[in-house]
């Protein structure tokens with residue numbers, strides 16, 4: 001049935017999908033058509049069950065269809081699907097975001113991560129009066145024109161340097177540098193520092209596979225941008241509220257939410273001055289503080305919601321207070337804010353402990369199986385996110401940028417992926433993506449993954465020798 005549905009989809013929708021990676025282009029074969037999902041599992045239209053290691057590419061932190069989230073969204077739906085006017089829930093969600101990431105002193109909500117990063121760079125340009133944006137090869141920041149150069153994710157999967165339809169002049173305003181290369185960053189700023197509005201970076205790159213920042217790389221970005229009065233935009237669309245309550249910044253920025261669930265103190269909720277002071281006190285001990293953060297995925301709890309947040313002085317450059325225009329019919333949508341708020345409220349210390357533990361257990365099983373078979377691989381981690389690069393080159397040299405990621409053996413992953421799928425485990429259908437677990441990935445889910453591993457390891461080994 002699934003194959004037939006894909007044929008039908010292809011007649012109606014370009015490539016049969018509404019986002020390219022879903023088409024299984026790089027691993028081959030037809031995508032599974034999903035009927036429903038619950039907890040750690042997804043079910044296809046033939047009724048087959050799979051342990052889900054995609055987790056809707058990140059949003060599913062609590063597991064699919066968490067009863068409390070579904071209940072809150074259902075209640076919200078009964079009160080109306082969209083108003084185009086402000087609601088209390090938007091302020092609540094903004095406060096929940098600021099409580100966990102106090103450097104996001106004020107928050108603007110949008111519907112997709114793409115809009116969040118697009119708005120962040122427009123805001124940076126408006127605030128600094130400069131044109132150039134620096135991004136790193138292999139970092140994905142959504143599909144807006146300015147950010148599609150060497151962009152990882154689906155472009156990496158399909159081997160595309162950029163996209164048709166992006167003008168040369170737009171591309172010329174984006175400088176692309178190798179990731180984890182502090183010297184290249186410093187040199188670029190020496191040459192053109194006063195023209196650069198912002199450096200945008202994934203807090204920990206997760207769209208070329210996982211490539212963690214070298215120790216102090218994020219701090220170096222902060223130091224260099226501050227020196228030239230450019231802004232630092234930390235894209236936490238994928239890592240935010242997943243790697244820790246404060247995203248990846250909570251891991252390498254020295255900022256940790258204390259008691260969970262974190263709430264703003266009442267005075268900070270009602271007075272701008274008290275809020276600013278609370279935020280500044282809370283970030284005083286941080287190793288570095290980006291100017292703007294972008295969020296998505298987990299923050300919407302599976303609904304179309306994303307956000308950007310940053311220093312109040314910068315955020316107030318946005319309309320209607322400031323001159324940088326940004327808007328959205330569905331921005332701050334009541335169903336989306338209900339899902340996001342419920343998700344953040346439920347994402348307590350125990351949830352993060354479970355996600356971390358599930359990720360660690362899976363990594364151990366994977367390493368054991370691959371080592372036992374003597375297969376070459378490099379397993380990279382960033383907090384509870386991880387991915388595997390197969391092949392001799394990654395195994396010998398590691399993977400610390402996009403060029404390294406391109407050295408992996410894609411046919412080994414392809415074979416591994418299909419054997420796992422056959423064994424009832426749905427991995428990301430590309431070797432350039434992170435593996436995701438949720439708080440619902442319990443022992444049962446882990447046991448199913450372990451049961452599927454031996455065949456998958458054999459398949460990867462066969463693919464390694466075939467060439």
Ligand SMILES: *Cc1c(COP(=O)(O)O)cnc(C)c1O
Nearest residue numbers: 112113114140141142235237238
């Ligand atoms: C997914 C992602 C985006 C884009 O978000 P969409 O909601 O897909 O537009 C931007 N940045 C990063 C780091 C992402 O992982």
